[in-house]
Structure formats: C-alpha cells, structure tokens
Amino acid sequence: MYDFAIIGGGIVGLSTGMALGNRYPDAKILVLEKESRWAFHQTGNNSGVIHSGVYYKPGSFKAKFCRDGCQSMVEFCQQHEIPYEVCGKVIVATEERELPLLENLYQRGLQNGIKVARITAEEVKEYEPYVNCLAGVRVFSTGIADYKRVCQKYAELIQKQGGDLRLNTKVEKIIRTEEGQVLETNQGTFETRFVINCAGLHSDRVAKLGKVDPQAKIVPFRGEYYELVPEKRYLVKGLIYPVPNPAFPFLGVHFTRMIDGSVHAGPNAVLSLKREGYKKTDFDLRDFAEVMTYPAFWKLAAKHADEGMKEIIRSFSKAAFVRSLQRLIPEVKSEDLVPTHAGVRAQALMNDGKLVDDFLIIKGQNSVHVCNAPSPAATSSIEIGKAIVEQIPAQQHLQSTLNV
Numbered sequence: 001m002y003d004f005a006i007i008g009g010g011i012v013g014l015s016t017g018m019a020l021g022n023r024y025p026d027a028k029i030l031v032l033e034k035e036s037r038w039a040f041h042q043t044g045n046n047s048g049v050i051h052s053g054v055y056y057k058p059g060s061f062k063a064k065f066c067r068d069g070c071q072s073m074v075e076f077c078q079q080h081e082i083p084y085e086v087c088g089k090v091i092v093a094t095e096e097r098e099l100p101l102l103e104n105l106y107q108r109g110l111q112n113g114i115k116v117a118r119i120t121a122e123e124v125k126e127y128e129p130y131v132n133c134l135a136g137v138r139v140f141s142t143g144i145a146d147y148k149r150v151c152q153k154y155a156e157l158i159q160k161q162g163g164d165l166r167l168n169t170k171v172e173k174i175i176r177t178e179e180g181q182v183l184e185t186n187q188g189t190f191e192t193r194f195v196i197n198c199a200g201l202h203s204d205r206v207a208k209l210g211k212v213d214p215q216a217k218i219v220p221f222r223g224e225y226y227e228l229v230p231e232k233r234y235l236v237k238g239l240i241y242p243v244p245n246p247a248f249p250f251l252g253v254h255f256t257r258m259i260d261g262s263v264h265a266g267p268n269a270v271l272s273l274k275r276e277g278y279k280k281t282d283f284d285l286r287d288f289a290e291v292m293t294y295p296a297f298w299k300l301a302a303k304h305a306d307e308g309m310k311e312i313i314r315s316f317s318k319a320a321f322v323r324s325l326q327r328l329i330p331e332v333k334s335e336d337l338v339p340t341h342a343g344v345r346a347q348a349l350m351n352d353g354k355l356v357d358d359f360l361i362i363k364g365q366n367s368v369h370v371c372n373a374p375s376p377a378a379t380s381s382i383e384i385g386k387a388i389v390e391q392i393p394a395q396q397h398l399q400s401t402l403n404v
C-alpha cells in the first residue's frame with residue numbers, strides 16, 4: 001500500500017513527488033509514467049524558457065507560481081549544477097497598434113513584481129542588434145534551462161527519498177476500495193491511499209477514471225519549430241518575443257536561444273488531430289472525434305476563426321512562418337531555417353467554450369487532479385508541486401505512519 005501515487009512523469013508529476021518527499025520523508029511514494037523515459041511529452045518538447053511571469057493576470061496562480069517559480073528554478077539549477085542562464089528577454093512592438101499592448105505588458109510586469117524596463121528601439125538593438133521594432137520591454141529575470149535535466153534530477157531526488165518510480169506503466173483504471181484506491185495498469189495493480197493526477201495531455205481522461213468531472217476537456221495544440229542554421233545563430237543573442245494577442249493563450253512565434261546554443265523559432269499553435277501528435281499527419285480517431293463532437297470547441301473556433309486560420313497557414317507554409325519571424329528580424333531568410341522538433345500543449349477548454357486561463361487543480365475524494373498546467377508550468381513546477389502538497393490533508397499521511 002502506497003501513501004501517494006502520482007500518475008504522470010512529466011515535470012509537474014515529478015516536482016510533486018519531490019515536494020511530497022520533502023514534506024513527508026517517510027511516506028511511500030509511487031510515480032507511474034506510461035512512456036519509457038521521463039519528460040517524454042510536453043516537458044521534453046518545450047522551449048526551455050524560465051519565464052518571469054510578465055504576462056499573467058495579477059493574482060492568478062500563473063502570476064504567483066511563475067514569479068516564485070522563476071526564482072526557485074534558478075536556485076534549483078544552481079544547487080544541482082544543471083546548466084541554465086538568466087539571459088533576460090525583449091518583447092518588441094513592430095506595429096503602431098501594438099504599442100498600447102506593449103505598455104499594458106510593462107504595467108502588468110510591474111503589478112506582478114517583476115523587474116521590467118521600457119526600452120527604445122535603439123536600446124533594443126543593444127541587446128538584439130538585428131531586431132527591427134518601434135519599442136520594447138526588457139524583462140530581466142527570464143532565463144533558459146534544460147527541463148529534461150531538471151526532471152532527471154527531480155526523479156533522482158524522489159528515488160533517494162525511497163520513492164518507487166515506474167516507467168512503461170500506464171494507468172488504465174482506478175478502482176475505489178475501503179482502504180484507498182487500486183490503480184490497474186499494463187504492469188499489474190498498485191494500491192494507494194491517495195492519487196495525484198499529473199497526466200498532462202490525458203489529465204481530463206485520468207480525472208474521469210477517478211470519477212472526477214473537470215467540466216473541461218483537453219484540446220491539444222501542436223507547436224512547431226524551426227531552427228536557425230548554425231551560421232545564422234549570431235542573429236539572436238537571447239530571447240526575442242513579439243507582443244502577443246491578449247485574446248489568445250499563446251505567445252506568438254518567437255526566437256529562443258536554447259541552453260545548448262542552438263536557436264529555435266516558433267512555436268506556432270495548431271489544433272493537433274492526435275493528443276500526442278507531433279507530426280502534421282498524425283491522427284487518432286478517438287482524439288479527433290472527441291474534439292469535433294465537443295460543442296465548446298466550435299464556440300472557440302468561431303471566436304478565433306481568423307487567428308486559427310493564420311496558424312494553419314503558418315503551419316503549412318514555411319513562407320508564412322518566415323514572414324512572421326521577419327517582423328522581428330528582417331534579415332532572416334527562408335534558407336536560414338530548418339524544421340526541428342514539435343511539442344503539443346495540453347490546453348483545457350471549458351464546456352462553455354472558454355479556454356481555462358489559469359492553472360487548474362481539482363480536489364477529488366482522496367485525490368488531486370491537475371487539469372490544466374500549460375506554459376509556464378515547467379518554470380512554475382517547484383511551486384505547483386508545493387501547492388499540490390498543501391492541498392493534501394495532513395491526516396492522509398498520519399494514517400499511514402500509524403499503520404506502519
């Protein structure tokens with residue numbers, strides 16, 4: 001009998017395991033991951049940015065966890081000698097109509113307690129000599145890291161605490177018993193007193209296995225990237241972002257210097273026809289049918305038809321993708337860019353057609369379900385883990401130590 005079983009070995013599941021181990025050092029912790037390695041899905045295919053928290057609504061979990069998480073992630077990387085760099089970023093307005101939105105972002109940064117500065121187009125060039133813009137905002141605390149390495153370390157620390165980590169183990173059923181819950185998997189059954197669902201792209205389905213209805217469905221949005229050829233990496237010193245459309249939960253295609261020195265451009269945001277579909281041709285009938293028969297999706301599609309269409313065009317036309325990037329760096333040419341990895345975001349969409357804006361953590365009976373943990377959840381992972389542990393009633397563990 002385990003005290004806690006975590007479903008999902010992405011950055012949120014592993015950080016939760018680590019936080020549980022810190023809070024309850026003698027608890028029996030189990031982490032179940034269906035893939036053959038940690039951080040296989042969202043976490044292992046993201047942009048590798050340690051976000052500062054400039055974008056998020058003041059008072060939201062995203063704003064708080066990201067600002068605090070930015071600092072705790074940097075400290076964690078320092079403590080465990082994981083490569084990272086606080087390189088800062090620039091957000092730049094390239095059209096007149098974006099200037100008020102840029103100012104809003106600057107104000108939001110201040111409200112969220114983040115060190116930001118308004119900078120002129122000339123000052124932007126001091127940071128990013130090849131950027132063409134009207135004005136910018138400098139965000140000082142943004143950084144880059146390798147989240148796969150971070151996850152590896154989280155897993156090591158859980159194991160050190162005596163945690164049981166199982167790869168290749170997919171949870172297929174959750175059965176409630178008098179004592180707790182039985183998790184049926186492809187590798188046999190596991191009994192636990194408490195379940196924590198951190199299943200990312202499948203978190204809504206896992207919640208339903210646990211008899212919790214999140215009143216939302218995960219809609220998968222693929223983000224495709226190009227990479228600058230090595231001879232052109234000099235065009236980007238750090239992180240260059242456009243002013244995002246505030247009605248949209250994504251940041252717009254941008255340039256990201258990765259911790260290995262490569263420079264990625266993207267990601268766009270297109271509906272994926274498979275929850276774990278990394279290629280344009282990937283298709284899964286169940287995943288596809290679920291989205292197509294979900295009335296909320298059509299409400300969303302109607303609202304964002306224009307933006308959605310632009311994203312589809314950008315996905316199929318390299319020229320359109322390059323044009324978006326040229327707004328930031330006019331010198332970038334199509335031949336400077338080669339396609340690279342893609343990631344799929346798990347974005348929860350509520351039954352009323354609204355995207356879930358904040359992190360969403362739902363309590364069930366002897367369970368907690370993380371039903372929306374999109375960006376900046378990698379940055380915020382240490383804080384999300386701690387917050388989840390706080391949601392778990394203390395007697396949950398007491399009961400177990402008494403039984404031992």
Ligand SMILES: Cc1cc2nc3c(=O)[nH]c(=O)nc-3n(C[C@H](O)[C@H](O)[C@H](O)COP(=O)(O)OP(=O)(O)OC[C@H]3O[C@@H](n4cnc5c(N)ncnc54)[C@H](O)[C@@H]3O)c2cc1C
Nearest residue numbers: 008010011012034042043046047049171200343374377379
């Ligand atoms: C393209 C892209 C770029 C991003 N860029 C950034 C960024 O720069 N900075 C940032 O902070 N965030 C970024 N994010 C967001 C960030 O990566 C995610 O918010 C974060 O990784 C979510 O972690 P997770 O553990 O919830 O999900 P995941 O990493 O997807 O992990 C969930 C795990 O659950 C497992 N699982 C699912 N179902 C089961 C089951 N039944 N049994 C067992 N295991 C199961 C899956 O295999 C998976 O490994 C980005 C995301 C994407 C997609």
